[in-house]
Amino acid sequence: MSVKDRVIAIVAEQAVLEPSDVTLENTLEDLGIDSLGLVESIFAIEEEFDISIPFNANEPEKSDFDISSVASIIAGIEKLVVSAPTE
Amino acid sequence: MKRVVITGAGTINALGHDVPETLGAMKEGHCGIGPLEMRDVERLAVQIGAQVSDFASDTIFNRQQLALYDRFTQFALIAAREALAQSGLEFSGALSAKSGVVMGNSGGGMQTLDENYRTVYEDGKNRVHPFVVPKLMNNAAASHISMEFNLKGPSFTVASACASSNHAMAQAFQMVRSGMAPVMITGGTESMLCFGGVKAWEGLRVMSKDACRPFSSTRNGMVQGEGAGVFVFEEMDHAKARGAEILAEVIGFAMTSDASDIVMPSRQGASRAIAGALQDAGVNREEVGYINAHGTGTAANDKTECSAVADVFGPHADNLMMSSTKSMHGHLIGGTGAVELLACIMALRDGVIAPTIGYEEPDPECALDVVPNEAREASVDVVLSNAFAFGGLNAVLALRRV
Numbered sequence: 001m002s003v004k005d006r007v008i009a010i011v012a013e014q015a016v017l018e019p020s021d022v023t024l025e026n027t028l029e030d031l032g033i034d035s036l037g038l039v040e041s042i043f044a045i046e047e048e049f050d051i052s053i054p055f056n057a058n059e060p061e062k063s064d065f066d067i068s069s070v071a072s073i074i075a076g077i078e079k080l081v082v083s084a085p086t087e
Numbered sequence: 088m089k090r091v092v093i094t095g096a097g098t099i100n101a102l103g104h105d106v107p108e109t110l111g112a113m114k115e116g117h118c119g120i121g122p123l124e125m126r127d128v129e130r131l132a133v134q135i136g137a138q139v140s141d142f143a144s145d146t147i148f149n150r151q152q153l154a155l156y157d158r159f160t161q162f163a164l165i166a167a168r169e170a171l172a173q174s175g176l177e178f179s180g181a182l183s184a185k186s187g188v189v190m191g192n193s194g195g196g197m198q199t200l201d202e203n204y205r206t207v208y209e210d211g212k213n214r215v216h217p218f219v220v221p222k223l224m225n226n227a228a229a230s231h232i233s234m235e236f237n238l239k240g241p242s243f244t245v246a247s248a249c250a251s252s253n254h255a256m257a258q259a260f261q262m263v264r265s266g267m268a269p270v271m272i273t274g275g276t277e278s279m280l281c282f283g284g285v286k287a288w289e290g291l292r293v294m295s296k297d298a299c300r301p302f303s304s305t306r307n308g309m310v311q312g313e314g315a316g317v318f319v320f321e322e323m324d325h326a327k328a329r330g331a332e333i334l335a336e337v338i339g340f341a342m343t344s345d346a347s348d349i350v351m352p353s354r355q356g357a358s359r360a361i362a363g364a365l366q367d368a369g370v371n372r373e374e375v376g377y378i379n380a381h382g383t384g385t386a387a388n389d390k391t392e393c394s395a396v397a398d399v400f401g402p403h404a405d406n407l408m409m410s411s412t413k414s415m416h417g418h419l420i421g422g423t424g425a426v427e428l429l430a431c432i433m434a435l436r437d438g439v440i441a442p443t444i445g446y447e448e449p450d451p452e453c454a455l456d457v458v459p460n461e462a463r464e465a466s467v468d469v470v471l472s473n474a475f476a477f478g479g480l481n482a483v484l485a486l487r488r489v
Contacts, residue, residue, distance in 0.1 A: 057308075057385075058306065058384075058387075
């Protein structure tokens with residue numbers, strides 16, 4: 001599965017939707033994911049890709065990681081997966 | 088109904104090992120937050136906290152005591168010794184039979200849990216010390232206070248996360264006010280600054296990696312602290328009859344539940360608790376000069392708390408002062424309201440309002456006088472102490488100058 005499909009699968013599970021119901025333009029709010037659902041999604045993504053996402057719920061706008069839409073989340077993860085240090 | 092006064096106070100926290108040191112640090116706007124010192128700290132994403140430093144427990148407790156006292160119990164006993172010594176009370180006969188201890192605590196013996204999980208899971212050992220259970224149980228601190236001071240009345244521990252101390256002190260207040268107990272020892276204690284404790288908090292992504300800056304537009308989260316605060320709540324006539332020094336009068340409290348979200352605070356729940364405390368105390372909102380805020384430094388709390396205060400106080404919100412001392416001693420979770428009550432007593436007795444340090448830029452959504460960065464002299468007659476916990480459990484106390 002591509003990064004895109006894996007992220008959509010995670011977001012869909014969190015939103016209790018079918019992956020086919022999640023579009024790239026959707027915001028997490030559109031999908032009914034609240035602040036607690038957001039941190040749970042980020043945790044699931046970190047686990048899935050073995051990456052560390054710099055996200056502070058107090059200042060989401062200041063984070064390098066853009067959560068404004070499903071597409072921006074995928075773009076952010078693609079960047080992190082490429083630069084992930086191998087431990 | 089009986090009137091309830093405070094005749095003793097004790098503490099140990101990142102600002103000091105007793106009340107005078109702590110109040111001195113609050114007056115100077117000293118910050119107790121620094122780099123965490125603990126095993127595996129390099130594996131933490133959050134590496135700061137307000138730890139109690141220069142603490143040599145083996146010079147205070149003997150070997151047998153240390154085998155039974157988790158750090159949260161040690162803190163509670165140190166604070167209780169100071170409070171009881173100040174009060175001058177000794178417990179025997181009928182006074183002993185009716186007086187008790189209500190302590191707030193959230194995590195229990197977290198250090199003991201952390202160490203012993205390591206022993207069985209990481210080190211693969213199949214044996215732990217026989218006192219693990221009596222050491223880690225949440226009521227251990229309250230029980231050891233009752234044993235050390237011969238308190239044989241109602242004693243227990245209250246757990247309501249970040250409001251534990253305020254719920255505990257509200258309960259003790261109610262017991263003395265109703266005539267059920269002549270004296271109650273009360274407050275809170277917490278020691279969650281261990282690897283597992285900090286790691287768990289990291290997960291919520293609400294912790295700051297650099298500083299606690301409540302109400303400042305530049306705030307980026309909370310910082311954990313540790314320690315204890317313990318007070319002697321005494322029936323006023325009992326205190327006067329023995330010529331005790333009275334630090335302040337406890338005049339009311341209220342508790343509410345948001346019944347909405349497990350972590351997000353509610354403006355309505357907070358407003359109802361603040362208004363309820365004023366009503367229970369029988370004071371007009373214009374009489375309140377200072378509020379010790381819950382003020383965690385998270386976006387969610389600070390905005391909600393400021394709007395709740397604006398709701399309750401209306402135009403008077405612009406005249407009162409509200410500071411968050413968590414900027415200095417960190418968030419002691421279940422022990423926080425007890426250490427914060429010291430700032431309330433300082434405001435009433437010494438006429439000094441503790442500052443909100445680390446304040447950099449105003450936030451239009453927190454447009455109250457938060458006493459930024461420097462303590463201020465002011466004469467106040469009535470103060471409130473707010474606590475709004477995860478789980479939507481709120482408790483507000485009201486105190487008056489005597």
